[in-house]
Amino acid sequence: MKIVLLQDVKSLGKAGTLVEVSEGYARNFLLPKKLGAAATAENLNTLKLKQANEAKIAAEQLAEAKALAAKIEAGSVTVHIKGGENGKTYGSVSTKELAEAVKEQLGLELDKKKIALAEPIKNFGSYETVVKLHRDVQATLKVNVTEAK
Structure with missing residues (x-):
């Protein structure tokens, strides 16, 4: 099952990454604790927009x-x-x-x-x-x- 991480998970990766995990791990651990969300088109689009916004903010801070x-x-x-x-x-x-x-x-x-x-x-x-x-x-x-x- 593909999951978009909402927070950093030590064994998987950083927030905002797309990872492949077993269904049981996703259903019983990641999803209930709000550490990740299912990789639907809506969540992937939200992730892409969030990353673009963070990149824009980082560029502005660098310029300042x-x-x-x-x-x-x-x-x-x-x-x-x-x-x-x-x-x-x-x-x-x-x-x-x-x-x-x-x-x-x-x-x-x-x-x-x-x-x-x-x-x-x-x-x-x-x-x-x-x-x-x-x-x-x-x-x-x-x-x-x-x-x-």
């Missing part, structure tokens, strides 16, 4: 991420932090502070979890950090750390 990456790479952010002697800072610059600086200076909403610092910024100077916007899109954010007065 690329546009945001271009804006991030075009600008730079300056962060002011208290410092001591020899160019050392009191504490370090966090991703939260970087996200707030991007919002203030560039006017872009950025989640602090998307900013990837290779190591904590503990000195004054210029740095480049990676911002992961999408699984296929990364941007480089230029950060200048200066002493607060």
